[in-house]
Amino acid sequence: MSDKITSIDPSTVPSYTLSTGEKMPAIGMGTFGSDHFSAEDISDAVAGAIDFGYRLFDCASVYGNEDLIGKVFKNAFDKGTVKREDLFIMSKVWNDQHREVEKSIDKTLKDLQLTYLDAYFIHWPFPNYHAPFANADDRNPDSKPFSVDEFMDTWHQLEDAYDKGLIKNLGMSSMTIPKLEAVLPLCRIKPTLIEVEQHPAFQQPDLYQYIVDHDIQPVGFMPLGSPTRPDRDKVAEDVDDMKMPELVAIAKAHNVHPALICLKWAFQRGSIPIPFSIYPAEYQSNLTSITEDPLTDKEMKTMATLDKNNRLVKGEVFLWPGADDWQALWDIDGTITKE
Ligand SMILES: NC(=O)c1ccc[n+]([C@@H]2O[C@H](COP(=O)([O-])OP(=O)(O)OC[C@H]3O[C@@H](n4cnc5c(N)ncnc54)[C@H](OP(=O)(O)O)[C@@H]3O)[C@@H](O)[C@H]2O)c1
Numbered sequence: 001m002s003d004k005i006t007s008i009d010p011s012t013v014p015s016y017t018l019s020t021g022e023k024m025p026a027i028g029m030g031t032f033g034s035d036h037f038s039a040e041d042i043s044d045a046v047a048g049a050i051d052f053g054y055r056l057f058d059c060a061s062v063y064g065n066e067d068l069i070g071k072v073f074k075n076a077f078d079k080g081t082v083k084r085e086d087l088f089i090m091s092k093v094w095n096d097q098h099r100e101v102e103k104s105i106d107k108t109l110k111d112l113q114l115t116y117l118d119a120y121f122i123h124w125p126f127p128n129y130h131a132p133f134a135n136a137d138d139r140n141p142d143s144k145p146f147s148v149d150e151f152m153d154t155w156h157q158l159e160d161a162y163d164k165g166l167i168k169n170l171g172m173s174s175m176t177i178p179k180l181e182a183v184l185p186l187c188r189i190k191p192t193l194i195e196v197e198q199h200p201a202f203q204q205p206d207l208y209q210y211i212v213d214h215d216i217q218p219v220g221f222m223p224l225g226s227p228t229r230p231d232r233d234k235v236a237e238d239v240d241d242m243k244m245p246e247l248v249a250i251a252k253a254h255n256v257h258p259a260l261i262c263l264k265w266a267f268q269r270g271s272i273p274i275p276f277s278i279y280p281a282e283y284q285s286n287l288t289s290i291t292e293d294p295l296t297d298k299e300m301k302t303m304a305t306l307d308k309n310n311r312l313v314k315g316e317v318f319l320w321p322g323a324d325d326w327q328a329l330w331d332i333d334g335t336i337t338k339e
Contacts, residue, residue, distance in 0.1 A: 028056030223273035
């Protein structure tokens, strides 16, 4: 563990070049408290992470902590620890704001105390709102299946915000191949980033390849298999990524925690992992995992065999009345689920 190191040189952290030509750090910090961690704990972690050398942060209005994280950013700029252009800051529009995206961006910019965002995502492809701390079987009677027209209306609002200089890159999240097939040809400005669930037991190989083939940079959420995810997203059959024997054996060979193997694999695969932790020893070693001691080709091949198609965020809370089950959200039969 690297908990004795106080900072690393951020220029030693690898970056990827996006389709726009812009560079982006190859690893970042997540900021979703999963209903367990307080906004104060998370903003303290962001402060510690900037000091340590993190330059990429994955925020969202629905995480309920952008105001405190904004104070941390302002403090870091005022102290001269970093300049605005040194950071890559991402945020997302929540499901209840799809018809008023600019208002959502304005609130996020005000909370984060910024004049622009490096990337802005449609957080979920559905405008289906659920209350905070909802249970998996809660249904909003107004919820509806995916609509290409509604999604594109939201996307065009992101494009307008891009034209105004409020957001530098556009992103989509939790998409499927059928949804992407339907919407990508309709975009005036294509997404540079797509954020989807990705961890060793849920590699989404076809979706991943589709994203890369379309010159879009994948960002992987829940890269460690999110052991602290909300209880509503836990079922008995879920695989614990960090306990898979082959992965544990690779971790032993490298003398590191299995978490760091998940991150090395994600980075070497070409994705940007955004692990979450409020603990310095964890978030520091997460960052340095990709600057040192890479996995061998043989280990990468072994990692590729660990996919269990184990989706953790099944998304039941976004279902509409009458929907069969959570698989309806993910277009399992290769077509967009209509009802
Ligand atoms: N776009 C979306 O819809 C979406 C959805 C979900 C998440 N996200 C983003 O993805 C980020 C990451 O996802 P996540 O927080 O759910 O899951 P995660 O990063 O896979 O897992 C986080 C948990 O892993 C443990 N951990 C972290 N570093 C560790 C280390 N070095 N060694 C051992 N354990 C470690 C911590 O648990 P302990 O506290 O027990 O150590 C931490 O709470 C979120 O914060 C959010 O920004 C986006």
